[in-house]
Amino acid sequence: MRREIESIDDSAALVAQVDAAIHDRQPLHIRSAGTKAFLGRPVEGRTLDVRTHRGVVAYDPTELVVTARAGTPLADLEAMLDAAGQMLPCEPPTFGGAATVGGMFAAALSGPRRPWAGAVRDFVLGCRVITGHAKHLRFGGEVMKNVAGYDVSRLLAGSFGCLGVVTEVSLKVLPKPRATGDLALPLAVDEAVQRVAAWRRAGLPLAGACHADGVLRVRIEGGEGSVKAARDTIGGERMDDRDDAFWARLRDLALPFFDDPRPLWRVSVPAAAPLDALPGALLADWGGAQRWLKSDAAPADVQRFAAQWGGHATCFTPGTTREPFQPLPPALLRVHRQLKAQLDPHAIFNPGRLYADF
Helix, strand or coil, rough: CCCCCCEEECHHHHHHHHHHHHHCCCEEEEEEECCCCCCCCCCCCCEEEEEHEEEEEEEECCCCCEEECCCCCHHHHHHHHHHCEECCCCCCCCCCCCCCCHHHHHHCCCCCCCHHHCCCCHHHEEEEEEECCCCCCEECCCCHHHHHCCCCCHHCCCCCCCEEEEEEEEECCCCCCCEEEEEEECHHHHHHHHHHHHHCCCCCCCEEEEEEEEEEEEEECCCHHHHHHHHHHCEEECCCCCCCHHHHHHHHCCHHHHHHCCCCCEEEEEEECCCCCCCCCCEEEEHHHEEEECCCCCCHHHHHHHCCCHHHEEEEECCCCCCCCCCCHHHHHHHHHHHHHHHCCCCCCCCCCCCCCC
């Protein structure tokens, strides 16, 4: 039975608020539930709250596509999908349960399954957005073949509201796996990363690989036969019925590791990057490609290390640095400024949230 979600179309009021802000040259602080308010720089401006614009616009389980308004609670959407045996494969964090579809799209954070299933952006088919001209536009569509040309909908994913007010998102969903497994192996972090890389090359159905406190946790998903074969290959202690909330706590940064009072950094680099280059406590997720670092290291040192390996570092602890996001190279910064000028010519949307000048 399909779970019903309250449906309210408040788009006209949102457009009117944007139009008034343009007329008054008044910056807007776009927000929803505020579960990711700790990310980025503080924004000063008139609050535009999208939580009043909520509900599922379209959902056909046979097409594996759902379209939902920005203020829709993520927990409600996932419960509806779960009732149909489906899921958001990117496993976005909820940070306590209040997260919304709009916040998921704006931050584009993905969970432990991301290296094997894909990121939030990979499952975006289309969106509706209110631009800096107070126009309510649609980009993309609701089927993969409609996603062509300059993919503005995926460009907007992860922009933290700096390019427009996203009011609606169409997402590809997937069936839930028929079988799962959860294993624990006591290993040093360097050996853990090497083993995960080998299992990945061997085609094992991995869906999570996290190392913390001397233990590698591995999640496997797929058909019953493939999960059993992978379990036999990987070995270790079965955790299926002993700690089934581990992956949800990891997704929401709620493991004991995250209680450390030192600043928290998310360092995204190739798994082959050195594991001991920075001081502090390390949790290696995504088989070593996403490192959660608790460290008093200078912010410039953390971001320099990430840049040297072709990655990026983001500070998740407010007040640690004036530039919580990885500084952009000059050429890329010019592209960002040009996009901002086209979509938000009056610079009213979340000014300064990502970088000081836009």
